[in-house]
Amino acid sequence: MDISENAEELAREFAEDGVKYVHLNHEGARSLSGRSLIGSGLARSDVRQWLVSMASAGYYTYKSDDGSSRLCHEDRLRSIWQAYTKGLLEVSSAGVFYSLAGPEVTEKPDYVYVILSAMGNDIFTHSLNRFYVQNYQHIGSAVGRNNWVLRVADVGGVLGSFYLPTSFNPENANRIQALLIKVADRAGVDRRKVVIVGSSKGATGAAYHALHLGSSMVAVDPILEDTYYEEKQKDCHFTRGGIFLEAKEHVFEKFDGSFERDGTVRLAITSRNSPQFNPVSSFFERLRIPVLICNDKTIKDHPDVAKVTHRIVMSIATSIMAGLPLPSQSQIVR
Incomplete structure (x- = not known):
């Protein structure tokens, strides 16, 4: 998924469809270089909305780099934590x-x-x-x-x-x-x-x-x-x-x-x-x-x-x- 997409709507759809893992592509996005997705959420409203919408649906970040971040649904934490x-x-x-x-x-x-x-x-x-x-x-x-x-x-x-x-x-x-x-x-x-x-x-x-x-x-x-x-x-x-x-x-x-x-x-x-x-x-x-x-x-x-x-x-x-x-x-x- 791309960070420009509607996070609230997607999070709802993911939860309804039983999606367990989300791969968020933010390569080239402004103000993310060298910062975690969570850290960037303080400065960017679109990143904040992604994080809040996903967390509200039970998806949590577990991996992040300059180009992408990965989120996992709570009921799959036993597999990756x-x-x-x-x-x-x-x-x-x-x-x-x-x-x-x-x-x-x-x-x-x-x-x-x-x-x-x-x-x-x-x-x-x-x-x-x-x-x-x-x-x-x-x-x-x-x-x-x-x-x-x-x-x-x-x-x-x-x-x-x-x-x-x-x-x-x-x-x-x-x-x-x-x-x-x-x-x-x-x-x-x-x-x-x-x-x-x-x-x-x-x-x-x-x-x-x-x-x-x-x-x-x-x-x-x-x-x-x-x-x-x-x-x-x-x-x-x-x-x-x-x-x-x-x-x-x-x-x-x-x-x-x-x-x-x-x-x-x-x-x-x-x-x-x-x-x-x-x-x-x-x-x-x-x-x-x-x-x-x-x-x-x-x-x-x-x-x-x-x-x-x-x-x-x-x-x-x-x-x-x-x-x-x-x-x-x-x-x-x-």
Whole structure:
């Protein structure tokens, strides 16, 4: 296919006809040389429309060069995603990709730690591994080998689904929660001892699913609204155009504080230097969930928060495991 063709109409036709792979020819197209198709989507409206239309129909880029890009339908990811074909990922009966460490230990776990992926350093990569960034890689050794660690991939959209419902998969959140419940039941662990950890879009998912499931969480500078990135950052997360059913503002305004609290540990982390500070602090304070505000001067922007507070997150994770007291009110941390 050529990039000049009507992407929305073609995506609909492809889905109806059961097309599984799309080869997009953009050889000679202006402003694409040396850039990934996803990266070019920031500057070119026609490229953006292609990406959004295809993702809305379940097609994701997996290969790109100067002359062409290739997309694969979600139900063929098992055939081409090397993380799966090499056995690094499993897939649930509902189609959620994940990895699980811990079941080989015979002792019953005390906790299940769930790690949700942030965006990688190169957010515009065409690699399918953009959906599976392994943050907090050493959390397993930090919390003890008798506790399970579940990592859930974030398949959907152009850069990820933020672990939320999408137009292509309205049941995405339910699929993810079903996996978390299944793993907790298999481990014999109460939902309150499921600790969902994430930063950035992973923290978006951590907040959403922990509050829905009555689980514990550590959410590092979650993205709770789309306005900043749409208006100030050229919609670099590709949230406009129909991929998502609702803006994050509307998703999170529905939480009213009427959720399970007893026996859970819930903490949010942010920084005054992050553009997410106001939405993060106001959301969690409204729900009476403590917010730890990191005042480290090396934090200059949103991506710095996760990097700088990594040690804090690991300390919280080990403190939960050890039963040590954690803050019950918002406070400044270093």
